[in-house]
Amino acid sequence: MRARRGALLLLLGLPGLAAAAQPPAATAWRRMRLALVDLDYSGTLVLRQGSDLQTLAIEHRAGSPDRDLLTSLDGRALQITRRGTRVQWTLAGAPPLRLDPGHLHTLLPLVPDVPLAALHPSYTLTLRPGERIATRATEQLRVRPRDGYRYGYRLWLDRANGLPLRVQLTLDGRPLPEEFRFVALRVGAQADLTALDGAAPATAAPLAARLSAQPAQWRVINAPPGFHVRVCVGDGTSGSEHLVLSDGIASVSVYVQRGPVQLPQGAGVRGALSFVSETHDGERVTVLGDVPVPTVQRIADSVALAAGH
Secondary structure (H helix, E strand, C coil), rough: HHHHHHHHHHHCCCHHHHHHHHHHHHHHHHHHHHHHCCCEEEEEEEEEEECCEEEEEEECCCCCCCCEEEEEEECEEEEEEEEECEEEEEEECCEEEECCCCCCCCCCCCCCCCCCHCCCCEEEEEEEEEECCEEEEEEEEEEEECCCCEEEEEEEEECCCCCCCEEEEEEEEEEEEEEEEEEEEEEHHHCCHHHHHCCCCCCCCECCCCCCCCCCEECCCCCCCCCCEEEEEECCCCCEEEEEEEEECCCCEEEECCCCCCCCCCCECCCCCCEEEEEECCCCEEEEEEECHHHHHHHHHHHCCCCCC
């Protein structure tokens, strides 16, 4: 009996037991987020958005801060660089544009890179066997929404290191024509980071948003569960404002413009992007985001003037 008890105590003290005791899906999520920052890698990926296909090259170097370079390989030449949370877009024939969003930690498209705690109110996680992608074995992490107001995700994670090799959006459990997947990948010492190391540092001045010093003139009185206003941008005088709502993963933009606006009204979907534009007492309300149509419609119907305006 004493020997068995000693063996049990030894097992309890083994390194990594705390991680093993966590739900496997939660452990996979945390491992993915670490891989996005801590892993050197380079590769080629295909991005599908509706009927459009685009081939991209990506390079990532770990560090403090870590850095990314995303380059289009077909169509109009586009290069996006990231250093920490600073992002610069360089499009052929146009001046560079720098953004400082403050929360972007990867240039891999469609990856929901948020802390695990941000998922629990609105999503559930499950882990299952995956398929081979770019010659690498994977496990599939499914992110399922708890209601119909947001998309789900399927992520194929590299079994060796946790890096997402394919990400696909879903609606009601069905795949949408919105995904990316690696077709070639090099990791660690094999990664080719020549273009990233030779990329010029950011030279563009940051895009200056006019942040209103006044309280928001517009509010959303009946947002879908979990969605909250995170950003309010406006000039504080004309009544035009841009609100951004998010549930931690999905983001929705709300544009309110006073006076005549020469834009068509209606609702629609383009790939994963849903949008609605309508008039409320002379103000044009336009709502769009990578969410289902009922989400943008409910938000549009809920926009109202704040008290005192």
